[in-house]
Amino acid sequence: MTIERITAVPRHPDREAESHKGDYGRVLILAGSRGMAGAGALCGLGALRGGAGLVTVACPASLANTVTAIEPGLMTMPLPEEDGHVADPAPDGWSDELSNRDWDAVALGPGLGQSDAAKTAARLIFTGWELPLVIDADGLNALCHPSTGQGLAWEPHNDFPRVLTPHPGEFARLLGPDVSVKEVQADREGLAVKFAAEHNVVLLLKGSRTLVTDGDRLFENRTGNPGMASGGCGDVLTGLIAALIGQGMEPFEAACCGAHLHGRAGDLAAAALSQPGLIASDLPRFIAHAFADPAYERADGDG
Template sequence: MSTLKRISDVPQLPSRSVDSHKGSYGRAVIVGGSVGMSGAISLAGLGALRGGAGLVYLACPKSIWSAVAAIEPSYLTVPLSEDANGRLAVPSIPGILLACQNADAVAIGPGLGQSDELRDLVSHIVRSVDVPCVVDADALNLLVDRVDVLGTAPAVRVLTPHPGEFARLTGLTITVVQANRESLAIEFAQRHRVVLVLKGAGTIVTDGLRVFINRTGNPGMATGGTGDVLTGLITALIAQGADPFDAACLGCHLHGLAGDIAAEELSPPGMIASDLPKYLPRAWKRS
């Protein structure tokens, strides 16, 4: 059995070349959104932009397309077919795969919603997309009964559950998860060959061979949407060529540091998720 390596230094991206262009920093595609949850995919898009991706595409149901597009002019939007409830469905799959065709990294989950068709859609995307894919939020819940699909994926999958989502994935209680966070995270990553980001105070990042404990962040980040920003941020770092484990470590560090800077200026109770992308530039400067 390989010896587990503990990582203490935060990985960094290489300096940017003076003659680089937007294509040098990757294409990130984020799949998600539904009626009533257009904010989630938009926050992920903002996280990806502030994470440095050269091009960011948000693939979402056509009924929320204009709302998502109006939030930020810097990302591109891909309107997709939807079901009667304004959610993506199996007929959306060809459009998603087309959007992912030239991607360097993909994320799926923010604001996706829940349905039987979405369960089939998520399974198909997870086992089909041939670049690294970040799986978050609703996509994690949709994989609860199909977690074995992770082992058939053609590229690395990065899962970013909070303790409740991880409890559902493993069939354990939240109490058991919280009492055994590190060992359970490592075991899951080894078994399913994924990078696992188990969120919480002292977020754990592991690929089963290495483990990193994040030391940034604060209780002001305990508000809806902050996880969506992290999803976009990690996706952007992978799109720029970072190893998925390194991207997850750096992403968690920057995400928490942006939250710490925001808390200093705004107060923890006064923070909202959309503050984090605004403070990411300062987190980059401090990192």
Template sequence: MDATPIHELPRLPRRAAAGHKGTYGKVLVVAGSRGMSGAAVLCGRAALRAGAGLVQVASPVDVQEVVAAGCPAYMTTGIRQHADGSFGDGTAEETFDLARSADVLAIGPGLGRGQGTGTFVRSVLDEITDKPVVLDADGLFAVSPFTGVARRTAPLVLTPHPGEFARLTGDAAPTTDAERHKQAVAFARMFGCVLLLKGSGTLVTDGANLYRNTTGNPGMATGGSGDVLTGVIAALIGQGLGALDAAVLGAWVHGRAGDLGAGAIGQTALTAPDLVEHLPAAFRELETHW
């Protein structure tokens, strides 16, 4: 069975006149490690710019102060760590407690690939089955090759680039558009997840529907860009969009921010923080359809 193409973008939810910070979702970002604290900062800042009511960033205690200095508008929590600055033994239980008060989790940016990281990520996925999770970057590495997770009552969104997707599947990365479409749809259908396969013409599918994104440019091929996207998708889920709609709209607005940034400073100089700074203008375009 072929997937049904999605031709229209989902609508950005209108902000309620009587809304408050609790109305728009609490995002828990589980990210960062020594040397990669910036990934946690980018993800947390992007979630705020994408409309999340509350954002809490959980990172190893060694980098908590650095992450806290990255933005005054999110909360931070320090988690026990290994000697290498990554999440340590027993930290999954600490994360369980934080997750229970969140509406959605974003896991993976800058976690590192140190001892125990894979066990940590799988433990969180197996335990927190009733909260939507957006899994990216080192979080994807931790579950590769992907054989599925515990039965979930809430969605799982995976956001790999082609190399990460190849590790997830255990197969060679697709080289043609037809192969990308076929493999992406088959993977999402098999595991009951939402898959966002990055690249020129990013694909988003839940195995039954397929969307090909048209925004974005080569200047976005820079470190940290994916961390921004993770935060955006998590924030949209927290505001009430379904996982597929949040991934589709997130891909569009992330790429649109990149296009606006490239228009202002060019593609060569574009960096991930520039994407965060241009998210407001991209979202403003969506608000014109309210």
């Protein structure tokens, strides 16, 4: 198999003078559970700073006020809940109602939790929603075989893009019980390309050199630093990629662009603050600076 190696960072679409917020994407984020309200808010902040015109966080009803207290620019959609997690979508059809709205992109998984109801919702959305999805964290864990927690057990809706954003541990689980994290790290490119091609997804495999592939193309990101090894940073990335898709970027290119901007925001934040002192909520503000940074203007992907 011949893989096209992408070195130029795809750029987000320019903005027209005569435009309004609806032109820049309506992003839905399904995230959060008791004790993890911040995950949905961080994902939402990533989407807002990524340029999305309108961002709605759908979360258990008890978390909605917390999300808007963190960022007033986020809209919320309170969902039925069971013990602090989203409720099973079957009884009142909340999943069907959400899927029929006018979304341009959906982010699924940050802080969603691993209750049976949350897993059921994630699987239903992954296989059935006719919308572009970016899936992370608990959304990825829900897609593994219920009995073992290993191996992708549900296939995506083939007519609509699915972007999966695992770290090496999550990717090892998606590959199955016979693959360890050590083996993933030893053959990151080969395993990522094969998985993306077999399952018709865009795969963003996180790491010190994050990889993005759709099975035909491969991009290696060169921005970012160890200060970003902090809870919530991945949630920001998920929202950022969803925002770029919502603005019309092709999903593979959105994932490449998002990885670069996210890492560059981390580099700028670390320079201003320090690597040890960097936290996830610093990143959205520096994403705004990353868009204007000369490193984003260059033809290659070097940070």
